[in-house]
Amino acid sequence: MSDFAIADTCFLIDWSLWKKRDIIFQIFKTIFVPEAILNEVKSEGVISWIAEALAQGKLSLFTETSEILEEARSLIERSRMTPGIRGVDLPEAICLVVGKRRGYMVLTENRGALMIVNLFEEFSNVKVWRALEVIAEAIRRGILQTPHIENIFMEYEVETKHRFPRVDLDNVIRKLREEAREVA
Amino acid sequence: MIMSSESLEKKLEKWRKLEEEAREIRRREANWDFIEKQPPRLKAALKYYIEFGDIRTAAKIAGLAIDEFRMLLLSAGIPTVV
Numbered sequence: 440m441s442d443f444a445i446a447d448t449c450f451l452i453d454w455s456l457w458k459k460r461d462i463i464f465q466i467f468k469t470i471f472v473p474e475a476i477l478n479e480v481k482s483e484g485v486i487s488w489i490a491e492a493l494a495q496g497k498l499s500l501f502t503e504t505s506e507i508l509e510e511a512r513s514l515i516e517r518s519r520m521t522p523g524i525r526g527v528d529l530p531e532a533i534c535l536v537v538g539k540r541r542g543y544m545v546l547t548e549n550r551g552a553l554m555i556v557n558l559f560e561e562f563s564n565v566k567v568w569r570a571l572e573v574i575a576e577a578i579r580r581g582i583l584q585t586p587h588i589e590n591i592f593m594e595y596e597v598e599t600k601h602r603f604p605r606v607d608l609d610n611v612i613r614k615l616r617e618e619a620r621e622v623a
Numbered sequence: 624m625i626m627s628s629e630s631l632e633k634k635l636e637k638w639r640k641l642e643e644e645a646r647e648i649r650r651r652e653a654n655w656d657f658i659e660k661q662p663p664r665l666k667a668a669l670k671y672y673i674e675f676g677d678i679r680t681a682a683k684i685a686g687l688a689i690d691e692f693r694m695l696l697l698s699a700g701i702p703t704v705v
Contacts, residue, residue, distance in 0.1 A: 449678060452690045453703060481688035523635040528679055548705040550676065554638055558631060569705055600697050602648055602704040604641055 440566065442468040445501060446546040447534045448476045453548055454570055455488045456599040463573060464497040465582045471501035471543065476530045503533055510536045514562075518555060525551035538565040546573065548601070570595060571603050575611045579618065588615050642676065645704035649673045654700035661699075668692065669699055676704065 444467045446454075451472070454460055463470065472489065477500065480486050492498040503511070511532035519526040527535070531552040538545035545567045547553065556567050568576075574591060577583040583591055589612055596602055650673055658669045668685035672678060672692075682692035696703065 448689050449703070449705075452693050456697075479688060480690050482690040482694060485690045523638070525677070548703060550638075550642070550705055553705070557638075558634055596702075600700075600702045602645075602702045604644060604704065 441542050441544050443471065443541070444469075444544040444546050444568075445471040445473065445534045445537050445541075446476070446498075447531050447549055447552065448479045449548040450546040450570070451476070451480070451489065452485055453599050453601045454546075454573075455485045456601075457570075457595055458598060459583070459594075460488065462577050462582050464492070466573065466576055466580070467544070469499050470497065470546065471499050471537070473501045473503055473530060473533045473537070475503065475533055479530060501537065507533060507536050507540070514555070517559070518551060521558075524554050524558060527551040527555060535562055535565055538567070542566075544568055569603075570599075570601065571607060571611055575615060578615055588612055645676055646674065648704050649676065649701050652700055652702055657699050665695065669695070669701065672696065673701060678703070 454463065470492075472493075477489070480489065489498060493500065511529060514532045514535060515527055515529060518524055518532075527549065531547060531549045534545045534547060535552055535555060537543055539562055545552065545556075545565055546569075547567060548569055553567060553569075556562050556565050571592070574583065574595060578585075578588060578591065585591055592603060592608060592612070653669075653673055658666055661669065665685050668681045668687075671684055672681035675681075678689055678692060682689045685692050685695065687695065693703075
């Protein structure tokens with residue numbers, strides 16, 4: 440996986456509500472934040488975390504080029520013209536295009552972005568993680584340690600009022616337990 | 624390019640089920656008393672979010688930034704489900 444990621448607004452907002460939010464900087468060397476996303480954030484708690492991480496070099500501003508913007512706008516149009524797919528807006532579209540062009544991990548909680556990677560072939564190689572996958576990776580690397588894996592996910596859900604789809608959560612916990620057994 | 628219609632339909636069905644699950648969770652956990660006491664614009668935005676889960680459009684209806692609307696969701700007991 441890439442040491443670099445690019446994060447969208449919904450991911451940053453939800454993730455910033457968690458007490459253990461800084462563990463993400465042990466997974467990625469740099470997380471890029473497109474300017475279009477920074478412009479969307481207004482509340483003190485979220486913006487102060489982002490500003491502090493920018494100052495420390497853990498987050499980095501990503502300035503969109505005209506080519507990226509052009510492809511992102513085209514993706515927005517396609518997402519809105521395809522029946523059954525939730526349309527994406529410019530911030531998520533930029534993240535997906537950058538993920539495709541640069542190979543960065545895309546951090547998102549946007550269902551439209553997840554659908555595009557699942558349904559559009561030219562975006563099928565884009566790696567997308569939600570908080571669910573980030574927490575799983577932190578457990579896998581020993582950054583988060585606990586005898587009860589499910590408690591960490593529950594803690595995230597309680598503190599952020601974010602809910603993971605049950606099937607996805609059960610699959611991730613089962614996989615982490617299998618991996619732990621193999622290592623033992 | 625989008626995938627073959629059969630494969631697409633199967634995947635869209637999976638997404639429809641996930642969205643229905645998410646909608647049920649939002650409806651169940653929402654503090655409806657809180658929602659009904661909000662000014663019309665915020666109330667409409669919260670109800671829109673519960674039904675569709677589209678935070679950006681809901682925030683626009685409310686006239687708030689996305690993160691400000693997310694804080695309103697917290698106050699209204701409405702989870703994000705992704």
